[in-house]
Amino acid sequence: MSELRTQIRQRTFLKGRINFNNGNASIDCVVRDMSESGARLALSHTLTLPETFDLTILGKNQTRRVKLCWRQNDSVGITFLDAAEAAPAPPPTLAALQQRIRQLEDENQTLRRLLSEALTTAAAS
Template identity: 55%
Template sequence: MSAEHRREVRQRVFLKGQIRFNNGASSMDCLVRDLSATGARISLSETATLPEIFDLYIPQKDRTYRATLRWRREDGIGVTFEDAARAAPAAPEPAADVSALLRRIAELEAENAALRRLLTGMAQGAPAA
């Protein structure tokens, strides 16, 4: 078992991302697998050398994080976010937590509906076996 070193629990996600460095001149696609306010776990399809600090852009959230590379393994990398590390974590208000959860549920329901439509379309277009 591995020891947990994070201050926050990361939420499991499956988000497309883009790592940008060299003042935007270099970039590579990635997959964000875990995400919190202070960091993320990222899967890469390429085995490229990354700088210690880079920008992580997540289109679905329309947000760019300044990320610092913390660890690298065969299955991905771990990063912390620069802005979150500087700021002391504020205690969330219970009402904000509920509204954030409701918003996330609505996002997930919309994603599920889109995936169902895609699967239905694929099933209708598939030849009979």
């Protein structure tokens, strides 16, 4: 593949969400190799994406309108269509917040168990 981009992309590892079909469909992705003008998205599986869609970059709380430029295996290249500063992501839904709380509670429980095991092992030594 020839190098067509004009800006150097920085390596990134940010959680993203592709939104399309008027917000009725979304797919999780990882935002990789991002620049001011575009990025490479890593997808967990190959699927059909529309020519344009919204990309929410969760770690940066940004939603950008993007255009699909290329596809190769489990990656796609995109160009940012919005030249202005990225708009903040819309607030999460109640269901999304409840799911995140459950995930955090599970992580908290696991960490408490691991700490307890570590303290027990340390006390026995």
